[in-house]
Amino acid sequence: MELFDNLAIGFQVAFSLQNLFYAFAGVLLGTLIGVLPGIGPVPTIAMLLPITYTLPPVAALIMLAGIYYGAQYGGSTTAILVNLPGESSSVVTCIDGHQMARQGRAGTALSIAAIGSFIAGCFATLMVAAFAPPLSEMALKFGPAEYFSLMVLGLIAAVVLASGSLIKAIAMIVLGLMLGIIGTDVNSGLQRYSFGIPELSDGIGFVAVAMGVFGFAEIIINLQQTEKREVFTKNVTGLWLKWKDFKEAFPAIVRGTGIGSILGILPGGGALLSAFASYTIEKKIAKDPSRFGKGAIQGVAGPESANNAGAQASFIPLLTLGIPPNAVMALMVGAMTIHSIQPGPQVMTNNPQLFWGLIVSMWIGNLMLVVLNLPMIGLWIKLLQVPYRLLYPAILLFSCIGVYSIQNNVFDVLMTALFGLLGWIFVKLECEPAPLLLGFILGPMMEENLRRALLLSRGDPTVFVTRPLSAVMLGMAVLLLAIIVAPSISKKREEAFQEI
Amino acid sequence: MVRIRHPKDFWAGVLFIAFGLAAFGIALNYPWGTASRMGPGYFPRVLGLILAVLGAILLLRGLKLSGQRIVWGSPKPVVIVLGTVVVFGLIVAKLGLIASTLILVILSSTASDEFRWKEAVIASLLLAAFVVAAFVYGLKLQLPALPEFLN
Numbered sequence: 001m002e003l004f005d006n007l008a009i010g011f012q013v014a015f016s017l018q019n020l021f022y023a024f025a026g027v028l029l030g031t032l033i034g035v036l037p038g039i040g041p042v043p044t045i046a047m048l049l050p051i052t053y054t055l056p057p058v059a060a061l062i063m064l065a066g067i068y069y070g071a072q073y074g075g076s077t078t079a080i081l082v083n084l085p086g087e088s089s090s091v092v093t094c095i096d097g098h099q100m101a102r103q104g105r106a107g108t109a110l111s112i113a114a115i116g117s118f119i120a121g122c123f124a125t126l127m128v129a130a131f132a133p134p135l136s137e138m139a140l141k142f143g144p145a146e147y148f149s150l151m152v153l154g155l156i157a158a159v160v161l162a163s164g165s166l167i168k169a170i171a172m173i174v175l176g177l178m179l180g181i182i183g184t185d186v187n188s189g190l191q192r193y194s195f196g197i198p199e200l201s202d203g204i205g206f207v208a209v210a211m212g213v214f215g216f217a218e219i220i221i222n223l224q225q226t227e228k229r230e231v232f233t234k235n236v237t238g239l240w241l242k243w244k245d246f247k248e249a250f251p252a253i254v255r256g257t258g259i260g261s262i263l264g265i266l267p268g269g270g271a272l273l274s275a276f277a278s279y280t281i282e283k284k285i286a287k288d289p290s291r292f293g294k295g296a297i298q299g300v301a302g303p304e305s306a307n308n309a310g311a312q313a314s315f316i317p318l319l320t321l322g323i324p325p326n327a328v329m330a331l332m333v334g335a336m337t338i339h340s341i342q343p344g345p346q347v348m349t350n351n352p353q354l355f356w357g358l359i360v361s362m363w364i365g366n367l368m369l370v371v372l373n374l375p376m377i378g379l380w381i382k383l384l385q386v387p388y389r390l391l392y393p394a395i396l397l398f399s400c401i402g403v404y405s406i407q408n409n410v411f412d413v414l415m416t417a418l419f420g421l422l423g424w425i426f427v428k429l430e431c432e433p434a435p436l437l438l439g440f441i442l443g444p445m446m447e448e449n450l451r452r453a454l455l456l457s458r459g460d461p462t463v464f465v466t467r468p469l470s471a472v473m474l475g476m477a478v479l480l481l482a483i484i485v486a487p488s489i490s491k492k493r494e495e496a497f498q499e500i
Numbered sequence: 501m502v503r504i505r506h507p508k509d510f511w512a513g514v515l516f517i518a519f520g521l522a523a524f525g526i527a528l529n530y531p532w533g534t535a536s537r538m539g540p541g542y543f544p545r546v547l548g549l550i551l552a553v554l555g556a557i558l559l560l561r562g563l564k565l566s567g568q569r570i571v572w573g574s575p576k577p578v579v580i581v582l583g584t585v586v587v588f589g590l591i592v593a594k595l596g597l598i599a600s601t602l603i604l605v606i607l608s609s610t611a612s613d614e615f616r617w618k619e620a621v622i623a624s625l626l627l628a629a630f631v632v633a634a635f636v637y638g639l640k641l642q643l644p645a646l647p648e649f650l651n
Contacts, residue, residue, distance in 0.1 A: 054640075165509070167561075171516045171554040178523050178547050185540040190530060192540060193523070216581060223577035223611050389612040390623055393605040396581065397627055400588045400604065401597075405641045413589030417582045424578060428570055429512040447543045459535030 003129060006356050010129075013357030014364055019062055022055070026063035027365045030070020031373060034077070035380045037084045039395055041071045043215030045331045046207050047402040049338065057339035058354045062361040064335050065315070068328050069121065069362065072271055072308045073369045076113040077380050080106060080300070089271035089307040092279040096292060096299030109300050111241050112249050114373050116305035120257040121366030124312035127261050128319070128359050135320035136345035144452035145463050149473040151446050154323050156477040157266055158438055160484045168431045176436035179204060180443020187451065199411040206334045207403055208412050209440055212419025213426070213433040214327070215399050219392050220424050249301035252282055256305030263306075264313025266325065274310030275303035312362055318343055319355065323442070327434045330441040502563055507570050510562025516555030524548030580611035596644045597636060601628040 013019060033044045045064050052060035075090035080097035093113065100109040142150070159169035182193040183203030194200035259281065260274035282302040283292045292299050315332075317325045322344025324330040336343045341351060348355045373380075403416050426433050457463035465471045504510045524545055533539025584607045592600040605624035609615055635641045 051641075167554055167557055168509075168512055171512070171551060171558070174547050174551045174554065175516065175519060178519070178544065178551065181544060181547075185530075188531070188540045190540045192530060192544065193526060216585065220577045220581050223581070224573035387614070389609065389614045390619070392612075393608045393620075393623065394627055396584065396608050397601060397604050397631065400585055400592075401631065401635060401641075401643070404589065404592055405635070405643060408593070408642050410589045410593065413592075414586060417585040417589070420582050420585065421578070425515075428508075428572060429515070430508050431512055450543065451538045454538050455536055457536075459537075461535075 002133075006133075006352070007129060007360060009352055010356030010358075010360030013058060013353050014062070014360040018056075019059055019357065019361060020364070022059040022063040023066050023361045023365045024368055026066020027070035027073075027369050027372065029063075030067040030072075031074035031077075031369065031380070032383070033067070034071035034074020034090075035383055036074075036391065037078055037082070039218070039391075040214070041068045042327050042331065043211055043218070043395070043399065044071075045328060045335070046210040046215065047399050049207050049331065049335055050402050050406040052335060053338055053406075057336070057341060057351075058357050060335060060339065061332070061354065061358050062365075064332060065358060065362060066365045069308060069311045069365065070369060072304075072311050073114060073117055073373055074380070075307075076117070076300075076304050077110060077373070077377065078384060080109045080113065081381065082384060089275045089311075090304075091272075092275050092303045093300055095279070096294070096296045099293065099295035100297070100300065103295050105295065108241060108245055108297070110377060111374065112245065112297055112301045113304040114370050115241070115246075116249065116253040116256065116301045117308040118366050118370045119253050120260060120305035120309035121312060121369075122363060123257050124261055124264070124309040125359060125363040125366070127313060128316055128362070129356075131265075131316055132320050132348065132355075132359075135316065136348050139321050139345035142469070143467070144449040144456065145467050145470045146473070148446060148449040148453055149464055149470040149477075150321065151323060151442050151449070153473045153477040153480075154317070154325065155435075155438065155442065156480050158325070159435055160480050164430060164432050166484060168429075169435045172426075172431055172433070172435040173439040176439025176441075177443040177446065178439075179209065179436075180440045181447060186444075186448070197411075199409065203444075204415060204440075205403075205406060205412050206331075206440065207406060208415040209419050210327070210331060210334075210437055211399050211403055212416040212421075213423035213436065215395070216416065216420030217423030217427055217433070219396060220420070221427055222388060222392065245297055249297045252278075252298035252302035253305045255281060256302035257309045259302075260306035260309025260311075261313045264310035264325075265316050271307040271311040271314075274306035278302040278306035308366075315358075315362075319347060319358075320345055322347075322445075324438065327437045330437050333441055504562055506562045506565045506567035508562075508567055509558045509565065511570070513555045513558030513560075513562055516558065517552050518555075520548045520550070520552030520555055522548075524552065577611045581608060584608040584611075592643070594648050596646045596648070596650075597632055598628050598645055599647055601631050 014023065029044065030041065033039045033041065044067055048064065052064065072089060075085060076093050076097065079085050079090040079093035080101050083094050083098040085091040085094055097109045097113070100106065155173050159166060159173065182200060184191055184201050191201055256278040259278045263274045263277055279299060279302060282298045283289050286292065286298065314325050314329055317323050318329045318332055322342065324333050333343050341347065341354070400413060403412050406412060423433055453463055454461065464474060527541045527544035527548055530541030530544065531539035532541045532545070584604055587607065588600055588604045591603065602624045605627055606620045609620035609623070632645050636643055636645045
């Protein structure tokens with residue numbers, strides 16, 4: 001079996017002492033920032049991007065990936081104990097998880113969240129390994145027209161699946177695409193939108209945008225809210241699960257894993273959407289839906305499995321098509337470009353060590369997380385008691401050092417502050433920043449593929465609909481838009497996002 | 501008088517129209533190219549127009565639908581947090597990491613309503629020690645620990 005040969009390569013790479021260390025560092029850091037409300041994987045990865053510059057590419061990607069799925073584990077701890085989502089994808093875990101804690105079953109809730117995440121993580125790892133090769137093979141046959149249409153489909157799907165206003169999300173994508181083309185045009189050498197500023201000739205730094213819009217804006221928003229949080233630290237005993245609890249939760253774990261694996265692949269999907277979908281489904285199919293919201297174990301097991309599976313499955317489009325389905329994956333593109341690896345189908349053939357090493361490291365990382373999380377729960381509880389007024393200056397400091405050290409450039413720091421301001425305004429106007437980042441990453445790729453497609457077709461724009469694969473993808477994009485604009489469905493969509 | 505009924509949509513629309521038209525206007529200076537050889541002005545002009553149109557839709561929605569008003573909140577955190585970042589960027593190369601860290605941590609701490617001098621100073625000293633150990637000696641980033649004039 002080729003799959004096992006490949007996994008064997010992966011095990012060799014991932015089990016090297018260095019890579020084990022970086023996987024450990026990644027999941028530990030991921031859990032840490034997952035536990036802390038107010039800082040998520042996006043600013044953390046953005047912060048660490050410049051530091052990974054000095055690492056070998058495999059180690060860098062293993063660590064950054066660990067931060068993402070590690071955060072899914074950590075987020076549940078905060079959700080259960082403090083009734084605050086430590087991580088946005090743990091929002092739904094608050095509902096039943098915190099109720100369980102109030103009933104003295106915090107230990108059970110924490111355990112089932114960790115075990116569910118582990119089962120989901122193992123399955124999702126296998127799925128990435130199984131699905132990536134055929135998808136890459138298909139992607140190798142893509143021409144520029146197909147790539148362009150695929151990106152259109154990806155961007156449309158990303159907004160359709162996101163919550164909030166559709167028009168605003170599309171506008172944010174377009175704005176992101178435009179920010180992405182700032183700098184020197186690769187074909188003509190012309191400087192676009194650089195206003196004579198030499199630092200802009202290479203374009204705006206990706207980290208500056210990500211850190212400003214996500215990191216700094218979030219700090220400001222948090223400071224403007226003066227909520228007090230109450231930490232639920234008593235009664236964290238009984239981490240060993242009862243067989244009865246496990247039997248009750250297991251079907252929910254399986255369903256959550258399935259949902260997360262499917263939704264994670266879709267553009268705009270990933271952890272958050274998967275958790276929402278899982279909770280809704282668990283509630284719908286439960287024999288006694290009234291138990292939900294009052295400490296139903298399925299309401300913890302399902303979403304927690306789903307968010308972890310979703311986080312890992314979202315690596316599939318990145319590694320096979322080179323298209324990031326969400327903001328964290330957009331950052332992974334940034335990380336790969338720093339190491340001059342072009343994300344896409346050729347990664348698997350050109351860098352099999354990197355590809356399979358990363359996948360196997362996810363499985364190892366999940367194992368570490370279970371071992372790490374349950375015994376260390378006391379430490380995380382302590383951490384939760386650190387007040388925000390001490391946390392945010394440290395976050396701000398690390399962010400600033402991170403941005404500055406990419407190029408030892410003051411301009412980048414000033415740009416980050418500017419994007420922090422812009423990000424804050426966007427939040428106030430209820431414009432989601434994630435699509436902006438996706439557009440920013442895809443902007444140059446889209447323009448280049450559009451240009452090549454038109455060049456190959458000698459200027460005939462119908463090429464996008466006469467090539468069958470491209471036509472199918474554009475058709476799907478139009479269909480998605482039509483469906484979502486239809487009044488009955490757009491109403492349902494709003495309900496679905498509000499129900500929780 | 502036209503009334504703004506949905507300020508969040510309305511002002512988002514204004515913002516997008518401004519960005520879109522500005523981008524379109526500037527892109528007029530870039531060559532459009534031909535049908536088969538797309539010039540550097542092609543993509544930005546198309547995007548600029550799309551953005552302006554989306555902005556216009558939002559603006560109209562802002563006049564028609566009704567929605568909640570925008571709660572801007574206290575301006576203090578906005579000014580202090582972003583101001584601190586700018587200050588840090590301007591001084592870090594000259595004053596070195598230690599001094600810049602002390603300034604950043606203490607200055608940014610004042611954004612919180614629960615600011616306490618003693619606590620902020622202690623935090624800044626601890627963080628400065630950690631940062632120098634981790635970034636200057638550990639990861640060996642190209643950052644001076646001490647001010648320029650002491651080196």
